[in-house]
Amino acid sequence: MNKLYRIPIRKFSVHQCDWTRCWPKPDYGPVEVQRSVLLNGIKVAASKPLGAQIGCCTIMYQSGSRYECDDSLGATHFIRAASSASSCAYSGFHKMRFLPQHGASITCTSNRQSIAYTLLCQPSIYSEMKCYLLDTVLRCYFKQWEIDDLKPLIRDDLHRITPEMRVIDLAQKACWGGSLANSMFCENSRIDGMTGEVLDNFANFNYKTDHCTVASVGVPFEETLKMAEAIEPRREKPGPRVLVPSRPRRGFEFYDLGPDSETWICVVVPGCGSSDIKNLIMHAIVASACGTENIQDGLHCLDRTPQQPLGLMSGTDIYTEYKAFNLSYQDTGVFGIVARTRACTAWKVAVAASEFLTNVGDLNFKQIDVGKKRLKVRLALNDDNCVTLTEGLALQLANGVQIDSAKNSIAMVDQMSNDEISCVAQGLSKKYKDMAYAVVGDITKVPHNKELICGF
Incomplete structure (x- = not known):
């Protein structure tokens, strides 16, 4: 015990009354937000947090359930569940093992307006993990046998919906006549008829550059810009998408x-x-x-x-x-x-x-x-x-x-x-x-x- 008292204690080289003045003033949220717009319509933003040791990158498309047509109702629910499935470069088994071993994860969230893919990892391994995010978003290939394996999970999702979430979802269906009446969840009667071809057609039609935004926190702006350029290297901007407005019913x-x-x-x-x-x-x-x-x-x-x-x-x-x-x-x-x-x-x-x-x-x-x-x-x-x-x-x-x-x-x-x-x-x-x-x-x-x- 006597040795513990001999350990030297480091102090600030200022007077005690000035200790509080050495600390930076706390602030909320990210700082130094940089923005850019590519010629093909992709919008980019990168922000640097206050010393966080973790980074995130999000690729978001304005392609939620309101953009589903009669043939693709429920597609966004399946795409959200299939974010962990196989893609062109990496299998679902490989992603489920490799990403957690490196402390990284890819999540997919969607609503009536948008669908977003987010990569969460340490900034030091971002350059290695971003390939998995790009493969999940751009080179998604919906194999029919994997879609069939997801159908029991989709049915379980319908049973796991909380009553509060269900009543708010139904209230929006009751409020709107039009595309906003589409639910965020696939109806039970449409689960068996969902195919990989329907999901491929929905993604190919709605995943356009003028509906895409890329944002990051804790990742350098240059790296975020490279991520956006890898999504679509061409500079042509696609034509505007026709959206029929919804009306109260x-x-x-x-x-x-x-x-x-x-x-x-x-x-x-x-x-x-x-x-x-x-x-x-x-x-x-x-x-x-x-x-x-x-x-x-x-x-x-x-x-x-x-x-x-x-x-x-x-x-x-x-x-x-x-x-x-x-x-x-x-x-x-x-x-x-x-x-x-x-x-x-x-x-x-x-x-x-x-x-x-x-x-x-x-x-x-x-x-x-x-x-x-x-x-x-x-x-x-x-x-x-x-x-x-x-x-x-x-x-x-x-x-x-x-x-x-x-x-x-x-x-x-x-x-x-x-x-x-x-x-x-x-x-x-x-x-x-x-x-x-x-x-x-x-x-x-x-x-x-x-x-x-x-x-x-």
């Missing part, structure tokens, strides 16, 4: 879980697109002002403190929970309220959620200020995740906006006046005639949507 969708089951209810109205970043932030503030999550969750599922004012709607019913949400795509989106309750109170909760969404324009300035603070906290919490940063940068490039970090987005939130936000909330209230409904659970206790809106 004021529908009603349901999924029956059986009698007396826990019931989820979703009420939505048309929202805004992600291309108008100012309008998008104001919609997000309105959702945060209504209440998007629980303030605190305890050990028991019923031990929670919901956010106000939506949290006050439950009253003494501890089995009912309300949340607001806002989802945006390139040209439009949905704004709504999702509620979880028991089957015996489903009708009452459905009416209450409809009335709240109809009167959301009555939010006062104090509630809007609270919504700003809630949104700023949520923006800052996810700003240290390099995967979220790279996918966010790629999405910003696709929509032609520039935010870079939570510091900039928080500044944009502070610039929004309460009067403008109140006008957006009032505009949402006026869309009650386009209100759509979805129910997952015991549907016998919730009548058709026409009966819900008869008094509005």
Whole structure:
């Protein structure tokens, strides 16, 4: 023990009162974001984080489920599941063994608007791992026997969908008439008929350079630019893709879980697109002002403190929970309220959620200020995740906006006046005639949507 006291201790060569001045001031998010646009239409962005020892690179295409035609419905679900399958250069077995041995991974995420492939690895081995990302994205070859092996996994995915995710997916189907009504999941009736040829045709038609964005965090800009050039070396830009806009249809969708089951209810109205970043932030503030999550969750599922004012709607019913949400795509989106309750109170909760969404324009300035603070906290919490940063940068490039970090987005939130936000909330209230409904659970206790809106 006496030897431990003889170990010298290194100190700073400054006075003790100046120790805090030697440390750099903390900051959120990436710095030194560089951008470029290739002649073939690919948009590139690379950001350098504050000393992170891990890097990410994302290749994103604006080719989500809304771009599926009648012959390819469910293709994006299969492509998402087939990201770990064999490609032209590497087999699925080789990728599943080699990438984890080097501490790397490739993930594929998709929604109605886009599909993104993300490589996560140490920057020192990026030059070796990027070949696997390029092979997965560009040289994907959907072998029929691998597609047949994926079909049981696709069926399992349909059983693993949470009720909340299912009701929000159905609510968007009820809200839109057109391509936005396509689900992110493949219907059970279409699984057996899916072939590798259908997936190849979908990828060849939608994976175009003018719909592609490449973003990275922790990877040099030159390396990110080489990645974009390897996707398509030609300089010709393809022609514009025709997209038929979706229109509100004021529908009603349901999924029956059986009698007396826990019931989820979703009420939505048309929202805004992600291309108008100012309008998008104001919609997000309105959702945060209504209440998007629980303030605190305890050990028991019923031990929670919901956010106000939506949290006050439950009253003494501890089995009912309300949340607001806002989802945006390139040209439009949905704004709504999702509620979880028991089957015996489903009708009452459905009416209450409809009335709240109809009167959301009555939010006062104090509630809007609270919504700003809630949104700023949520923006800052996810700003240290390099995967979220790279996918966010790629999405910003696709929509032609520039935010870079939570510091900039928080500044944009502070610039929004309460009067403008109140006008957006009032505009949402006026869309009650386009209100759509979805129910997952015991549907016998919730009548058709026409009966819900008869008094509005």
